[in-house]
Amino acid sequence: MTIAADLPEFTTVPVSLGNRSYDILIGAGLISRAGEEIAKRLEGVRVAIITDENVAGSHLDRLMRSLEAASIAATAIIVAPGEKSKGFATLETVTNAVLAARLERGDAVIALGGGVIGDLSGFVAGIVRRGMGFIQMPTSLLAQVDSSVGGKTGINTAHGKNLVGVFHQPQLVLADTDALDTLSPREFRAGYAEVAKYGLIDQPDFFNWLEMNWRQVFAGGPERTEAIATSCRAKAAVVARDERETGDRALLNLGHTFGHALETATGYDSSRLVHGEGVSIGMVLAHQFSAHMNLASPDAAARVEAHLKAVGLPVSISEIPGTLPPAEKLMDFIVQDKKVSRGALTFILTHGIGQAFIATDVPYSAVLGFLKGK
Template identity: 50%
Template sequence: MTDTSAKSSAALENASGAKRVNVALGDRSYDIHIASGLLSLAGGLIKPILKQQRVFIVTDENVAKVHLGTLKAGLATQNIEAFEVVLPAGEATKCFAVLESTIDQLMAQGADRNDVVIALGGGVIGDLTGLVAGLLKRGMRFVQVPTTLLAQVDSSVGGKTAINSKIGKNLVGLFNQPEMVIADQDVLQTLPVRELRAGLAEVIKYGLIDDLSFFEYIELNAEKLNAASPEALAEAVRVSCESKARIVSEDETERGKRALLNLGHTFAHALERANGFGPALLHGEAVGCGMAMAMRYSQALGLCSGQEADRAEKGILALGLETDVRKLAGGPYEANALLEHMMHDKKAEQGKLTLILAKGIGQSYIEKQVDVEHLLAFLKTETAV
């Protein structure tokens, strides 16, 4: 453990059920702190990495109303001055215009390369802020403070930062690892049910990728997870973060195994793009349906049994997520349009589409030779009314 990590970890002594997961990336390694009450302890966690006794917080209007005051109070205990930029909530915030305005606001407040930016919010704020930090004055350090389940188990970990373009989701971005991730479990108790379920889609993903035992844990604890049981959620966050940390440590820039983390996402991003990234369809809702589609397509290709695909779908349904694209919010969805959006996916290379498919639960793999005509026929079946 580095001296900075040791000092930050000392701040966790008073936290309830504190856990620490390390993302091992050499000199860019960092810790994910998981516990209740961390917003109030944020000053002690962050102070060891500061060169100046101030931070710049980027958040959104919804999160600011609930959590900004608590975070600022936690920073004030260590005499850390906090400036803030409050943005509109929603996926539409991940765009060039807001990227530019956020950078301008931070510079107007005096932010420089010796400062630290804090991303306080869900995946949208985390993705945008990480990109802002990577670009502003050729790079500032930043800290992820995820306030949604989805962000705690997925988007805040691993250094992917991006905004959307008119062509597709997350197409403009860079890899920029945070200094640390502060996952306060108390904030999950304030989540609307819909946001909680959207996050559970990313949780069950880790079981479907390569961890059958975790999938079985989710099957057994679906009711507790849906009820936001603190114990069940804390365990889900821990295992999910450990899974992602392991994969990111092996393949930081997604040249190989890390692509498995996109199980269902090529379908999901197409659904989101067809919906214009509108509020009718949350990212996690699209991922839940997308993973079910990926399992059904794997079955259609003869890769996995119908029993395995059905079991996966039932597991997703048990978390309150829709798995039938014909019933999915934001529709109706059309096969040809979905295929076109899928062809703009980041994993597509030289006009060829890559999908994450599965030979069974916990047996996902990367398929780079997708038969587009066969996929279109599958999509037509999926969207037929």
């Protein structure tokens, strides 16, 4: 793949869902342009901005000024940062705050933040007044390339991650690439795991390109924008084919069944493991398990591990700080995962780089034996 010599001011990626289609705008300065872009599409809308304390400090004032300039009335609702805000307690607090602002069904919720804020805000928008408008403004790399696109929303429970939620598509996604400059190196690396995932699913040329260009992606510039746009196009194409994950949208879960189990095992403690790190370890495990089952060459797993390790991501369970439960308990979390259907273990496995597939009826004993060896 090649980089265009002159990228447009914004890159637009359409998500085609009939009368619920929407655009993803990718580029610098979009938070400052948000009011203008929203007003073009949603005339007369009022909004509730849901964000966290960290993101509010960096971006909220700029967004509020932009909305005010476009004559869009806005209420800000600020929650604690981190995965623990994706729970019933915060959901209740935020829904009550939206109702207290007297917003109507035709108004909108804006998610200003990373994946946690996007998932929580989308769920709020999906259930308040039986469905309000929704705008995603992802400020993390992970959210820009994955969770902000496709309409999956939800919160976590003691039984597992994202087990309560709804499908609720946004009306617009504004991915401001300048926001990524405020991320810590750890947060950016965690998001990069989701970028690499698209290459590993079915775009081996993209994975090859990332192996050669990942340093430029991390540094910023046109390679970063191209990596984000390529990821969004890949996800948009899958969502257009399979909005509610009844078919090949499940491929987007490469690494997630293992990763979600590890997140649950750590109690969603971000000091130990964040989502993208769990996905990184999970993708390595998925490739290793595929080799273990003689579905793929061990060379593919070694290549995935080498690349993710090179960018600074964890690649093994042993790298997670603290004590983890035994393999049998991890299996309990895997069985509870929403990607299990009628008790049958379903994993996204691979025949090699860019050759992921949906494997159903994976033997419980095979996964348990594999995990015991880790």
